[in-house]
Amino acid sequence: MFTYFVHRVLVMIPTLLVISILTFVIIQLPPGDYLSNHLEELKSQGESASAMAKIEFYREQYALDKSPLEQYARWMGFWPGPDGFSGLIQGNWGQSFAYDLPVKEVIGDRLGLSFLINFSTILFIYIVAFPIGVYSATRQYSIGDYGFTLIGYLGLATPNFLLAMVLLYYANVYFGISIGGLMDDKYINQPWSFEKAMSVFDHMIVPVIVIGTSGTASMIRRLRANLLDELQKQYVTTAKAKGVPRLKALIKYPIRMSLNPFIADIGNLLPDVISGSVIVSMVLSLPTVGPLLLEALRNQDQYMAGSLLMFLALLTVVGMFISDVLLAVLDPRIRLTGGATK
Amino acid sequence: MTTVHAYPVRIILGGYARAGFGIALTLVPLLLLNPISVIVYLLVFLLCVFVGFGVRAVIRQFTRFEVSGTGIVMSGPVNRRINWEELEGFSLNYYSTRRDREAGWMQLKLKGGGARLGIDSTISDFEGLVRLSFGAAARNGLMPDAKTVRNLQALGISRPESGRSAAYGTVNR
Numbered sequence: 001m002f003t004y005f006v007h008r009v010l011v012m013i014p015t016l017l018v019i020s021i022l023t024f025v026i027i028q029l030p031p032g033d034y035l036s037n038h039l040e041e042l043k044s045q046g047e048s049a050s051a052m053a054k055i056e057f058y059r060e061q062y063a064l065d066k067s068p069l070e071q072y073a074r075w076m077g078f079w080p081g082p083d084g085f086s087g088l089i090q091g092n093w094g095q096s097f098a099y100d101l102p103v104k105e106v107i108g109d110r111l112g113l114s115f116l117i118n119f120s121t122i123l124f125i126y127i128v129a130f131p132i133g134v135y136s137a138t139r140q141y142s143i144g145d146y147g148f149t150l151i152g153y154l155g156l157a158t159p160n161f162l163l164a165m166v167l168l169y170y171a172n173v174y175f176g177i178s179i180g181g182l183m184d185d186k187y188i189n190q191p192w193s194f195e196k197a198m199s200v201f202d203h204m205i206v207p208v209i210v211i212g213t214s215g216t217a218s219m220i221r222r223l224r225a226n227l228l229d230e231l232q233k234q235y236v237t238t239a240k241a242k243g244v245p246r247l248k249a250l251i252k253y254p255i256r257m258s259l260n261p262f263i264a265d266i267g268n269l270l271p272d273v274i275s276g277s278v279i280v281s282m283v284l285s286l287p288t289v290g291p292l293l294l295e296a297l298r299n300q301d302q303y304m305a306g307s308l309l310m311f312l313a314l315l316t317v318v319g320m321f322i323s324d325v326l327l328a329v330l331d332p333r334i335r336l337t338g339g340a341t342k
Numbered sequence: 343m344t345t346v347h348a349y350p351v352r353i354i355l356g357g358y359a360r361a362g363f364g365i366a367l368t369l370v371p372l373l374l375l376n377p378i379s380v381i382v383y384l385l386v387f388l389l390c391v392f393v394g395f396g397v398r399a400v401i402r403q404f405t406r407f408e409v410s411g412t413g414i415v416m417s418g419p420v421n422r423r424i425n426w427e428e429l430e431g432f433s434l435n436y437y438s439t440r441r442d443r444e445a446g447w448m449q450l451k452l453k454g455g456g457a458r459l460g461i462d463s464t465i466s467d468f469e470g471l472v473r474l475s476f477g478a479a480a481r482n483g484l485m486p487d488a489k490t491v492r493n494l495q496a497l498g499i500s501r502p503e504s505g506r507s508a509a510y511g512t513v514n515r
Contacts, residue, residue: 003447003462004437006395009388010360011439013367077375089371091378253488324439332435332449333489 004328012321019313020088024072027302027309034097034300035059058095062303075306088310094303098296103307107289111311113182113200114277114288118315120204121212121273126262129216133223137258138250140228148220155217160276164210164283171206182207182286207284211277215269222261230254260331266323270316347407347471353464354403361396368392407461409474414452416459428455432479432486434472434493448493450475469497 035055042051058064061082063071073079075094077087086092093103136145181188182203187196230236231254239249281290289308296304368389371377377385405418413425431453438446448463450472461471476499479486486494494500 001435001437001449002395002398003449004439006360006364006391007439009391010364010367077377085375089375089377089381257488328437331489332437333492 001328005325008321008324012317016314016317019317020076020310021072023306023309023313024068024075027297027300027305028068028071030300032300033064033302035064037300038097058097062094075303088307093307096296096301096304098299098301098304103304106304107292107308110287110289110292113286114290115315116200117182117204117207117211117277117286117288118270118273120208121215121277122266122269124208124212125215125219125269128212129219129223130262133220133258134227134250134255136220136224137227137231152217152220155213158213160210160214160280161283163213164206164280167206167210168284181284182288188287207277207280207286210284211273211280214276215272219262219265219269222265223258226258226261227254230257260327263323263326263330266319266326270319274312274315344408344410345467345470347409347461347465347467348405349402349462349465354399357399357402358396361392361399364392364395365389407459407465407471409471414459414471414475422457422459424452424454424457424459426478427482429475429478429482430454430484431458432475432484432490434486434490434497436489436493436496448497469499472497473499 035058039052039055042055063074063081070079073087074081075087077085077089077092079085079087087094093107095101096103096106099106132148136148139145183196183199184203187193187199190196231250233254236249236254239252240246244252277286277288278290278293280286281288282294285291289311293305293308293312295301296308368385372382372385372389401419405416405420408415408417411426413423413428416422429452431451433451435449435451436443436446437449438444440446448468450459450461450463450468452459452461452475461468465471472494476486476494
């Protein structure tokens with residue numbers, strides 16, 4: 001297991017480096033940059049020299065007039081700038097040119113709220129999918145199974161943003177939850193308190209359901225199929241024939257075995273949940289990093305976009321790492337279709 | 343008759359290379375880049391892991407496993423012994439870092455007489471070692487779990503061999 005951990009970490013670190021390079025290349029791909037566009041705008045408006053001087057300052061500070069390699073190295077903190085090493089590794093996320101503020105200040109609580117929503121969504125998916133999946137497998141072709149299957153397909157087929165709009169309407173009309181946002185207006189920019197946390201909790205219900213629906217549906221299908229496979233195996237029949245109670249014969253091995261996809265899917269769920277939450281956050285006006293990221297990409301606000309993309313990538317890579325390690329602990333089996341070892 | 347098993351030089355060198363690469367990946371940013379505290383803690387933890395991996399590679403280089411009819415003896419910087427009749431734990435795990443779970447390695451875990459042994463499939467004649475251990479486990483009435491059975495099947499071992507142990511002079515119970 002120790003060897004596995006070391007091998008996996010050795011894969012993860014270069015992966016993050018490659019992701020950082022790809023992120024930087026992607027945000028550099030469109031022609032021009034935010035500062036050039038802004039400079040042209042200022043020139044056309046005959047703006048003062050001080051604004052232009054500020055732009056020149058940023059250009060020098062972030063090596064925007066240097067080669068892409070140097071820009072990347074300074075952004076990551078691998079290469080010293082005018083203030084020495086000062087990049088992502090040193091905790092400097094760069095400057096948001098659009099807001100004219102450090103990226104850290106613009107993001108504020110949004111990173112934490114994004115993490116909270118994504119984590120809650122995954123928790124929701126697991127809590128809902130597990131009992132339904134077990135029920136559907138143990139009561140195959142019952143009315144309940146057909147009902148959950150239908151709801152599952154609806155969940156898979158309905159676009160998240162559409163579901164968001166429908167749920168928003170009903171949440172407001174029947175439960176009195178204010179539309180949009182992640183907390184009541186009176187708590188915005190206020191310090192954290194119990195009331196504020198409860199307000200966030202109330203407002204999280206709709207987004208978590210919306211973002212988690214498709215994941216829940218696919219997880220139910222996966223768990224149902226796996227558990228059905230296990231339940232049809234000989235050892236279950238033998239256990240039943242020997243008089244092992246039905247519940248014990250279910251929990252002892254079949255459910256344990258069918259838990260594997262649950263663990264393995266953390267890695268697959270995270271990218272889906274994160275990318276799904278971006279659009280839903282736009283529709284529901286959630287103060288997460290989603291809308292900021294979209295805006296930063298549209299504006300070519302490269303440090304804002306790059307930092308947010310790196311954060312989301314880090315979340316995904318770490319999630320996959322945890323999922324892989326848990327799976328290696330739970331299910332260290334070889335696939336018999338594969339080749340031998342050594 | 344006693345057989346001796348050791349890790350091949352190629353595997354040991356691979357271990358050193360990984361430990362060195364890992365130490366470089368963590369030590370260089372720590373010393374040169376002045377990272378923030380969260381990253382410092384993470385890098386120090388990973389540095390300890392890679393140093394531990396390097397130490398284990400050194401231990402493996404000088405470790406020999408001597409297998410006889412009476413038991414298995416690990417000798418070198420760390421010395422341990424498990425007599426077959428004291429064997430009370432036997433499992434065979436498979437690990438792979440690839441998505442398709444190909445190109446991985448196995449690990450044999452043995453427990454008994456207050457000692458634990460973990461032996462990777464990269465060791466010489468791993469299959470023979472597994473066959474002998476499985477035979478001893480079966481004689482002691484140990485039931486392999488589902489994952490061990492699956493991994494044994496992948497090695498082409500479906501039932502314990504009683505013949506080999508007799509050749510080593512043990513008595514089948």
